[in-house]
Amino acid sequence: MRVQRRRVPQRWSWTDLRLVPPALGLWATTLLVPWLPPLGAAALAVLCAAVGWGLTRGRPGTVLRVVVAVLAGVSVAAAAGAVRSAERGGSPLVELADRGSTVTVVMTVDEDPRVLPGGLGPARVLVAGTVTALEGADVRGVPVLLFGPAEEWAGSLPGTTVTVRATVRPAERGDDVVAVLSARGPPTTVQGAGAAQEVAGDLRAGLVASAQRVLPDDPAGLLPGLVVGDTSAMQPGVTADFRRAGLGHLTAVSGANVAIVLALLLWPLRRRAVDRRWQALAGLVGLVGFVLLARPSPSVVRAAAMGAVTLLALASGRSRVAVPALAASVCVLLLVDPALAADGGFALSVAATAGIVLLAPGWSRSWRRSGLPGPLADALAVSAAAGLVTAPLVAGLSGLVSVVSLPANLLAAPAVAPATVLGLLAVLAGPVSPGLTDALVWTAGWPTRWLVLVADRAAAVPDGAGGWPAGAWGALLLAGALLVGSAVLVRWPRARPVALAAAVGVLVVGWPARQATDGWPAADTVVVACDVGQGDALVLPVGGGAGVLVDAGPDPELVDGCLRRLGIERLPLVLLSHLDADHVTGLSGALEGRQVGQVATGVLAPTEDRLPAVAAVVSAAGADFVVLAAGAVATVGSATVEVLAPDPAAARPGVDANALSMVARVTQRGVRVLLTGDLGADAEGGLLAAGVDLTAEVLKVPHHGSGDADPDFLAATGARVALVSVGADNTYGHPAARLLDWLAHDGVQVHRTDLEGDVAVVGETGDWGVLARGVDDVQRAVAGPPSRPEVVGPGQRSHRGRRRCVTRWPGAAVRLPATPAVPPAAGRRRGGAAARAGRVGGAGRGPPARPRRRGARAGRGRAGPG
Structure with a gap:
């Protein structure tokens, strides 16, 4: 006898969204309050509370209830912000910061000191802390940021209380700290961080x-x-x-780590059918331990908060409690730490958790019914839900849309746990x-x-x-596009084959066509000003995969990417105009993995303390480190380099490094390029007074277009084209408007890396022009703060994990009226993105026929110092 089982209809469930409106209102207000005076924030709190109370009289409908909930969140956030602003505005640190005073403070370290990127000198760190006592004044817990030498702050664990002598500076408007401190001595430990x-x-x-x-x-x-x-x-x-x-979320602790830790803890308890409340308690204990181990930094705290939401749902036995718990945790976290409101990672964590809670279960059930295995359906549902919901935020925060993100996350998922x-x-x-x-x-x-x-x-x-x-508009634009696209595909199934055909067409036809018409590098390139942010890096290809590099920019990845795009595999000669961070920090990226001949600087001041670090980088690359004084001439392939300045007599102790910038003229196929480092007006005037021949067709504008320039110096070059190597949206005001006016008055055509990306001068004497590759949006989107280059000794592994074998490139015939300096090190990775054909301008004709594309990867990094 066969018994037919009757399928029981699934019980209807609903999603509790009642706490979402006040959470959103509180979040928005927390972003706004730092820009309001304390009285303004207090007035906003009172106004919202009064309006909300008035709307609750009678029997409000659904819409009015939502409005009241939003007003409640706004009122609470505004009141909390007003209290914080009043307390901080009355802190004695504010008055001390306005005077730039130096005082002794007692400070509790809140996070691990973070090494500041950039530069080859002694490392410095940024320490987030709370001032608990102040010399000659009473203070409550006041949040500050402190800058200090990395060596002195090494081992300062979160929770450590120290005294330190520091100069107090004002914080920027809208910051969540009261002041910025600069350490004037080593810290003295008052109390340890605890066991x-x-x-x-x-x-x-x-x-x-x-x-x-x-x-x-x-x-x-x-x-x-x-x-x-x-x-x-x-x-x-x-x-x-x-x-x-x-895959950026995998490079640090995120919600995925918390989920794995909880799964590891709860799996044996579930196998033994332990009561869910005991499971939740065990998970909470493990979560606290994990937060201590990973440090209670913002990323860890927000990941732990999202994990606590899951534990609450487990303890209650009701999955629909997850959304109210998520909204409540958002409110609590923002009230405790208002800085999270502007933290992109916090927004991503909240959005991903909401997507997983609301979308993933239904998608997983649907795909299971379609025949997918359970684990695969769950993995796909979680990745797709989190990826879809966070895509607009990622695009708005980074200015980047990655079409390989979903497959990459699916391929990476099995290895994370x-x-x-x-x-x-x-x-x-x-x-x-x-x-x-x-x-x-x-x-x-x-x-x-x-x-x-x-x-x-x-x-x-x-x-x-x-x-x-x-920005916000970019996030809203992508969110709208995704919503419209999803609605069309769901509402009109017949549109799905059309959408699939369009995607296949782009993949099969559009993508190969784009690669075939890449057009970079151009044939007969004389010089390329690389887009390396706020710094200098210029390349002169001399044939056969070799090139002369002039300065290396602020980041190893960016200069490496430029060299790869140009197909440069050998560097017979590298010129460093001077040793500022925005000219030498990327040196390791340029040297590692390439055949290197000589790395040269001009004469340096006897007090130049950055020389040993640069020398170590050069030594690790197996290169020779030399000093070229005025009058030195080097022939490298098709290029001739003449060093015009500085004179050795100018290298006095304490002289400004910019004033000692190497000035060189490089001639290639009859086109002369004047390289000027970071010269200022006084040094430029000195060269004019000395009668130095500065004439050239192309001028590398000194100091990224600083207004500290001599218009007579610019005119004396007789240049027809000026290259400005400058970072987009830099804070130094480069290039200065008056300098651009001077160049325009002299009839010089200006090309800027911040507006045009890599800029190449191509051709030969009497028949040359300028080709711009165009701004690489992807390269800038993935750019991070420039990092300190690693030093890899001879025979050691580079960070690629390979044994390095550097062969000397003997192609440079160099006459050196100078003495060798200390020998120098390296470390680098790849570069990257398809080159885009730029627009042509400048003197003479346009670029020659475009050759085949070389390289496929671009570098990374953002502006260094000005």
């Missing part, structure tokens, strides 16, 4: 040390960031690859057995290697990422 933080610090340090011992540099830097949020050893190229591939779990086990095994720790780290290294490989290959896909309008 819990010290144990957590030892565990983190053990994982980092083990990873450095047993793994190549790329996965060795990624694993601690993935497991405990320690990104101190992350390689800049790896970070750029993960951003470009849409094993790497995290094995890494956590290695952390716990550290105090017990270093051998076991190394074994676990070595095992965790394999899924970590897979993550690095996926990011590397996804980032290498030409046009895998595209530029997008940044």
Whole structure:
């Protein structure tokens, strides 16, 4: 007898959204309040409270209830902001900051000191802290930021209380801190961080040390960031690859880590059918421990808060409680830490959690009914829901849309959990057995290697990422496009084949056509001003894959990307105009993996303390480091280099490095290019007075277009084209309007890297022009703050994990009336993005016929100092 089971209809459920409006109102107001005076914020709180109370009289409908809820959130946020603003405005630190006073403060360290990127001098750190006492005044807990030498602040764990002598400066308007401090001496520890933080610090340090011992540099830097949020050893190229591939959330602790930790803790309890409330309690204990281990930084706190939402849903046994819990946690976090309101990561965490809670379960059930295996359906649903909901935010925050993000995340997903779990086990095994720790780290290294490989290959896909309008309008634009597209595909099924055909057409026809018409580099290139942000890097291709590099910009990834796009594999000669960070920080990226001959500077002041660091970089590349004085001449392939200044007599102790910038004239195929470093008006006038011949067809404008210039110097060059190497939206006002007016008065055509991207002068004497590659939106979108270059000694591994073998390039015949200096080091990664044909202008004709495209990857990085 067959018994037919009757399918029970699924019980209707609803989503509780009642706390969402006040959470959104509170969030928006928290963003606004820092720009209001305390009285204005208090008035807003009172006004919203009064209007809300008036609307509640009688029997308000649904719309009015939503309005009242929003007004309640606004009122609470405005009142809290008014109190905070009043307290901070009355702090004695504000008055001291206005006077620029130097005082002794007692400060509690809130986060791990963060090493500031850029420069080859002594490292400095940024420390977030709370001032609890002040010399000669009473203060309550006042949030500040402090700058200090990295060596002095190493080992200052969160929770440590120190006294330090510091100069107080005003914070910028809208900042969540009261003042900015500059340390004037080393800190003195008053009270340690506590046993819990010290144990957590030892565990983190053990994982980092083990990873450095047993793994190549790329996965060795990624694993601690993935497991405990320690990104101190992350390689800049790896970070750029993960951003470009849409995997940036894996480079530090995120909600995925919390989910894995909770799953690891709860799995054995679920297997034994332990009561869900005990499961939630065990998960909460594990969550607290994980926050201590990974440090209570904003990213960890927000990830833990989202994990707490999941635990609350588990404890209550009702999944629909997740949305109100999420909204409530948002309110609590914003009231406790208002800085989260402007934190893009916080917004992404909230959006991803909401997408997973609201969309993923239904999608997973639908795909299971379609025949997909359960684990695959769950993974697809979670990745798709989180990716779809966060895509507009990612586009608005980064100005980037990555079409490879979803497949890259799906390929990476199977490796995240094993790497995290094995890494956590290695952390716990550290105090017990270093051998076991190394074994676990070595095992965790394999899924970590897979993550690095996926990011590397996804980032290498030409046009895998595209530029997008940044900001709120960009986010709204993409959100609208996704909503309209989804509605059309759901409402009209017949449109789906058309959409599929269009996508296939773009992929099969449009993409190859775009690659075939790339058009960079141009034939007969004389010089290229690379778009490296606020810094200088110019390349003179001399044939056969060789080139002369003049300065290396503020970031290794960016200069490496420019060299790769030009097909430069050998650097017979590198000229460093001077040793400022925005000219030399990228040197390691230019040298590593290329055959290098000589790296030269002009004469330097005896007090130049950055020389040893630069020398170490050059030495690690296997190159010779020399000093070229005025009168030196070098012939490299088709280029002739004449050093015009500075004179050795000018290299006095304490002289400004800009005034000692190397001035050189390079002639290639009859076109002369005058290279001027960061000269100022006084130095320029000195060259004119000395009668130095400055004539050239192309002028590299001094100091990124600074207004500190001599108009007679500019006119004396007789240049027809001026190249300005300058960062977009820089804070220095470069290029200055009066300098541009002077150049225009002299009939000089100006080309700027901030507006045109890489700019090339092409052709030969009497028949030459200018070609602009165009701004690489993707390169700028993935750019981060320039990082300190690593130093890799001879025979050691570079951060690519390969043995380096540098061959001397003997092609340069150099006559040197100068003495060799100390020898110099390296470290670099790849570059990247398809070149775009630029527009042509300048003197003479346009560019010659466009040759084949070389290279497929671009670098990374953002502006350094001016």
